[in-house]
Amino acid sequence: MFLAVLTPKDSSEVSPDAMLVHQLLQRDVDAFEQLYDRHSRIVYALVLRIVQQASTAEEVVQDVFLQLWRNASRYDTRRGPFIPWLMAVARNRALDHLRLKSERQRRREDQTEELPPVIGFPQFEKALDDKRRAERVRAVMGALNPQQKKVIELAYFEGLSHTEIAETLKEPLGTVKSWIRNGLLRLKEGLQATT
Amino acid sequence: MDPKRIAALEGRIAGYDVNNCGQFRELIEAYALGALDAEEGTAFEAHLATGCKDCAQAVEEARWLVNQLAYLAPSAAPSDMLKARLMQTVRAEARAAQGSAQPKAGIPLWMWAGVAALLVLTMYSAWDARRLQKEIQTVNESAAAEFRQREQLQQELAVAKRQAHILTDANSKKFAMWPHDTQMPKLEAMWHPELGICVMGQKVPMPSSNRTLQLWLIPKAPGSKPMPSLTFWPDAEGKLVLMVENPPDVMADTKALAITEEPAGGSPQPTSAPMWVGGLS
Numbered sequence: 001m002f003l004a005v006l007t008p009k010d011s012s013e014v015s016p017d018a019m020l021v022h023q024l025l026q027r028d029v030d031a032f033e034q035l036y037d038r039h040s041r042i043v044y045a046l047v048l049r050i051v052q053q054a055s056t057a058e059e060v061v062q063d064v065f066l067q068l069w070r071n072a073s074r075y076d077t078r079r080g081p082f083i084p085w086l087m088a089v090a091r092n093r094a095l096d097h098l099r100l101k102s103e104r105q106r107r108r109e110d111q112t113e114e115l116p117p118v119i120g121f122p123q124f125e126k127a128l129d130d131k132r133r134a135e136r137v138r139a140v141m142g143a144l145n146p147q148q149k150k151v152i153e154l155a156y157f158e159g160l161s162h163t164e165i166a167e168t169l170k171e172p173l174g175t176v177k178s179w180i181r182n183g184l185l186r187l188k189e190g191l192q193a194t195t
Numbered sequence: 196m197d198p199k200r201i202a203a204l205e206g207r208i209a210g211y212d213v214n215n216c217g218q219f220r221e222l223i224e225a226y227a228l229g230a231l232d233a234e235e236g237t238a239f240e241a242h243l244a245t246g247c248k249d250c251a252q253a254v255e256e257a258r259w260l261v262n263q264l265a266y267l268a269p270s271a272a273p274s275d276m277l278k279a280r281l282m283q284t285v286r287a288e289a290r291a292a293q294g295s296a297q298p299k300a301g302i303p304l305w306m307w308a309g310v311a312a313l314l315v316l317t318m319y320s321a322w323d324a325r326r327l328q329k330e331i332q333t334v335n336e337s338a339a340a341e342f343r344q345r346e347q348l349q350q351e352l353a354v355a356k357r358q359a360h361i362l363t364d365a366n367s368k369k370f371a372m373w374p375h376d377t378q379m380p381k382l383e384a385m386w387h388p389e390l391g392i393c394v395m396g397q398k399v400p401m402p403s404s405n406r407t408l409q410l411w412l413i414p415k416a417p418g419s420k421p422m423p424s425l426t427f428w429p430d431a432e433g434k435l436v437l438m439v440e441n442p443p444d445v446m447a448d449t450k451a452l453a454i455t456e457e458p459a460g461g462s463p464q465p466t467s468a469p470m471w472v473g474g475l476s
Contacts, residue, residue: 027288027289027292027293029282029285029286029289032285033282033285036278036281036282040272040273040277040278041270041271041272041273042265042266042268044271044272044273045265045268045269045270045271045272046265046268048268048269048271049267049268049269057271057273058273058274058277061273061277062277062280062281065281066281066284066285069285069288070288080259083262084258084259084262087262087265088258088262090265091265133263133266134266134267134270136266137263137264137266137267138266138267141264141267152228152264153264153267155225155228155229155230156228156261156264156267157264157267157268159229160230161229161230161231161232162225162230162231162232162235163232165230177221177225180224180225180228180230181221181223181224181225184224184227184228184257184260184261185224187260187263187264188256188260191260191263
């Protein structure tokens with residue numbers, strides 16, 4: 001199994017996003033506007049992909065950024081980069097909107113929006129901007145087995161479980177589990193290989 | 196015993212041994228993706244709770260990887276209206292936070308307005324109170340004047356009733372008081388043994404300035420000095436009505452009544468000849 005090279009995050013380095021989030025604690029409106037301008041597109045794109053409706057997507061995005069404004073203290077820079085945290089929040093909000101009261105929504109609610117402590121992130125991703133990152137991810141995913149890509153997208157964009165994906169695709173549960181795992185492993189390899 | 200309870204005691208959840216790290220390796224990516232079924236997720240979290248550092252680190256890496264999937268979403272941009280709504284809300288909340296956090300050095304305008312309104316109200320209340328006090332005082336003075344007038348009327352009524360009683364009672368003794376000067380009018384006197392003396396006359400001349408008329412009771416006992424009584428004047432029209440209260444037994448010891456002109460304030464003894472005298476017979 002490929003293990004990403006992890007290096008301890010340099011404590012003297014503070015990312016621009018982390019600085020802006022810190023300023024939110026002082027109710028700095030300009031800092032909030034900068035964060036919105038930097039990340040609203042990717043957040044909106046993700047949410048729209050999940051909820052499939054522009055009006056709903058804007059509601060969710062507004063909710064996400066207001067949560068950021070009102071609960072900036074919930075993001076701890078020591079726990080990892082800001083974007084993964086923000087995207088996780090956005091995805092969870094969108095999936096909540098996507099489903100009503102159900103077993104799947106219960107599973108989402110059980111999951112915390114806060115990421116567990118992350119020591120660092122793969123060094124090869126450090127210098128990438130959003131556009132380049134998106135191009136790379138799409139390229140790698142495009143190279144996956146279509147079944148692998150499909151099950152990963154069903155799990156990520158629709159919040160389906162193993163069993164639900166298996167029922168949807170009418171495939172064996174074991175096969176679905178294997179496609180998910182192998183697909184993500186290939187994604188990791190692909191991202192590492194393109195550095 | 197319940198099989199599930201047995202399994203829990205043995206550290207087995209959904210068929211997984213929570214202490215067997217190898218069983219959960221294949222679930223790491225699915226767990227990070229949120230694709231595990233409920234029981235699998237519970238078992239995996241139970242395994243993480245055992246403190247397996249390898250699996251914890253693997254989960255962190257997998258979560259980072261899963262986050263990259265967000266870039267698969269087609270490019271899209273929210274409307275400008277969304278940002279406008281959002282910024283409006285954020286600015287309003289920021290202002291509210293600043294307003295509550297600012298120190299109280301400055302007094303807001305609304306507070307000044309409140310103070311000014313209170314000051315105006317206080318001044319009006321004070322002015323109104325003074326006005327009311329004056330009104331009350333005026334009313335009290337009027338009431339006092341009316342009370343005094345009422346008392347005076349009551350006294351006059353009492354005097355009039357007394358006079359009427361003296362004049363009409365059968366026990367009253369009537370006698371004339373003749374003037375020394377024949378040009379002077381005759382006076383009439385009524386003496387009731389219990390109610391007193393009433394002397395009446397018309398066209399009685401006003402004494403000189405600083406002079407007054409005085410009534411005397413002349414005792415029967417020889418050599419007795421006249422007893423001084425009231426001083427009085429007729430009114431502007433010369434009408435005279437004099438009421439004198441006296442002890443019941445004075446009448447029996449009195450020979451006559453006399454009226455002289457004395458200095459203002461009266462005299463202990465007559466200083467002039469009687470102007471009128473009336474004998475009780």
